[in-house]
Amino acid sequence: MKIGIFDSGLGGLIVTRAIRKAMPLYDYVYLGDTKRVPYGNRSYETVFEFTRQAVDYLFKKENCEIIILACNTASARALRRIQQEYLLKNFPKRKVLGVLIPTAEECAKYKKVGVIGTAGTVASNTFVDEIKKLNKKVAVFQEPTPMLVPLVEEGEKVLAKPFLLKYLKSFLNKKFDAVALGCTHYPIFKSEIRKILGKKIKVLSQDEIIPKELKEYFARHPEIEKKLSKNKSAKILVTDMTKNVMKLTQKWFGKNSKPELIKL
Numbered sequence: 001m002k003i004g005i006f007d008s009g010l011g012g013l014i015v016t017r018a019i020r021k022a023m024p025l026y027d028y029v030y031l032g033d034t035k036r037v038p039y040g041n042r043s044y045e046t047v048f049e050f051t052r053q054a055v056d057y058l059f060k061k062e063n064c065e066i067i068i069l070a071c072n073t074a075s076a077r078a079l080r081r082i083q084q085e086y087l088l089k090n091f092p093k094r095k096v097l098g099v100l101i102p103t104a105e106e107c108a109k110y111k112k113v114g115v116i117g118t119a120g121t122v123a124s125n126t127f128v129d130e131i132k133k134l135n136k137k138v139a140v141f142q143e144p145t146p147m148l149v150p151l152v153e154e155g156e157k158v159l160a161k162p163f164l165l166k167y168l169k170s171f172l173n174k175k176f177d178a179v180a181l182g183c184t185h186y187p188i189f190k191s192e193i194r195k196i197l198g199k200k201i202k203v204l205s206q207d208e209i210i211p212k213e214l215k216e217y218f219a220r221h222p223e224i225e226k227k228l229s230k231n232k233s234a235k236i237l238v239t240d241m242t243k244n245v246m247k248l249t250q251k252w253f254g255k256n257s258k259p260e261l262i263k264l
């Protein structure tokens with residue numbers, strides 16, 4: 001059985017590549033909802049419904065044992081309902097995990113933490129709630145950074161710099177210990193963000209957090225790990241195919257990547 005990875009679009013390929021590098025033996029299937037991206041400004045109901053459709057596809061058509069919601073917006077707005085309603089009723093033995101809680105666990109190790117994410121993720125307050133559940137003493141400050149995803153998707157990394165400076169301003173000179181990058185696309189800006197924030201503020205990036213957490217999860221759950229097939233394969237599925245989808249897939253997952261079009 002495979003490991004499924006779902007994202008609203010293609011940004012999740014960045015964390016997928018890091019997971020695959022850390023655990024190359026398994027079979028991966030990535031599903032990017034390129035037809036309906038972005039999810040960042042959508043309602044709870046819509047994010048839940050879109051995520052449910054994707055998870056259903058990955059379980060039924062791709063025989064996934066476990067699915068990672070690489071999308072922070074889906075992790076913030078849909079994961080709990082997926083686990084409590086959908087999974088319980090349809091696939092009680094299989095697993096759906098998000099990227100938000102492992103990131104919150106990293107944040108909970110510090111005293112004063114900043115989080116950046118889409119408008120939807122920030123408005124859900126899920127990062128703050130999850131960090132506080134783990135450690136009440138952490139002071140958490142959030143900043144929505146809505147312009148970053150469209151700029152990355154358009155390949156405009158350089159144009160993003162003034163936005164990064166504007167968004168990160170609130171974390172400068174206020175004795176923050178760490179800033180978490182709470183969105184699939186932000187690892188792209190990791191070194192730029194590190195430069196802006198300086199050496200004293202730790203940048204918590206999901207392409208570093210998630211592979212480590214998943215490895216530990218499999219070590220704690222051998223009953224799941226032993227069901228996973230190990231043929232080193234990776235398949236990329238998308239819900240809309242354009243030149244830009246091809247270009248970004250190859251840029252973020254390797255130049256031989258060939259996304260396949262599916263219908264949810």
Ligand code: DGL
Pocket residue numbers: 007008009011012037038039040041070071072073074118121149182183184185
């Ligand atoms: N994947 C989304 C996230 O991590 C970013 C893109 C979107 O808004 O859909 O929050």
